[in-house]
Amino acid sequence: MEDKNQKKGKPIKRRDFLKGFGGGAMGAAVAPKFLVQEKKTISTKEGNIPVYSKKKISLIVNGKKHTLSVKPRDTLLDVLREKLNLTGPKRICNHGECGGCTVLLDAQPVYSCMFLAVRADGQKITTVEGLAKGGNLHSIQKAFIEKDGYQCGFCTSGFIMSSLALLQRNKKPNLEEIKQAFSGNLCRCGNYFKIYDAVSEAAKKMRGA
Ligand code: FES
Ligand code: FES
Known part of the structure; x- marks a missing residue:
């Protein structure tokens, strides 16, 4: 499991990540660090919930730079499959259990279904589509x-x-x-x-x- 770390900061193993954070908790825990909070809030029975604006990010995917506007909750898998049409990473469990969505963040494998797109800002991503070169399979x-x-x-x-x-x-x-x-x-x-x-x-x- 030593190679299942996230790229920056304190290494987080893929399964340890899941033990420590539920998907929703993860979003709540990391979103404020990466997102600009708008002044407004939404009123709910539980109280006021802050509204986060979309954020512009850049991803270098398979060597090509993409600038995208993403929602706070968008995962890297959402962006790869739905905005960049890279369907090699598979959405199977969508819950950090199966590894079908694995991509490399620099040299580290990550579950893209559990990795917020805003956290990947400025980083190099490799998907299976990036392996073949000049028509030759890897x-x-x-x-x-x-x-x-x-x-x-x-x-x-x-x-x-x-x-x-x-x-x-x-x-x-x-x-x-x-x-x-x-x-x-x-x-x-x-x-x-x-x-x-x-x-x-x-x-x-x-x-x-
Ligand atoms: S770990 Fe199963 S789809 Fe991401
Ligand atoms: S799940 Fe069918 S080949 Fe692995």
């Missing part, structure tokens, strides 16, 4: 195909992104290290052993072995 993608590392394929982009994070910091992972790197990813088809084979094969390809 070695990890080739290895998943060669080793049948998918069945329905719904979890695959998340596994590929976690694989990339692993292989960027460990060129020759053993089986335990591979399992550890996938501790935040679930495959409902139970294709784990073929996925592990695919990562070993991808590591060989990336080493040129």
Whole structure:
């Protein structure tokens, strides 16, 4: 789980993050740091609730800069899928459980469904769409195909992104290290052993072995 950290500030592991923060609590806890609060409030039975304005953010996604206006509650996954039409990151549980939405924030894998878009302002994001170059699949993608590392394929982009994070910091992972790197990813088809084979094969390809 050591590679499941958020990028800046105190590292937060993906599952530790969930233990410490519910989705709503997370929004409430971090929003004021990033958002400009408008003067107005909404009156409710529970009292006055502050209204936060939209914020303009910049994201460098797969090497291309995008400037966007986002709501306080928009997650990185919302923005990638719904504003940038990058549907590689999958919305499966939408709750920080499955890893289908995994993207890299710089070199760190994060659950984009649990990461507020405003927190990613100015940062580099890599999605599975950013891996192939010049029409050639990345070695990890080739290895998943060669080793049948998918069945329905719904979890695959998340596994590929976690694989990339692993292989960027460990060129020759053993089986335990591979399992550890996938501790935040679930495959409902139970294709784990073929996925592990695919990562070993991808590591060989990336080493040129
Ligand atoms: S969709 Fe994000 S963890 Fe499941
Ligand atoms: S291949 Fe179907 S969920 Fe993993």
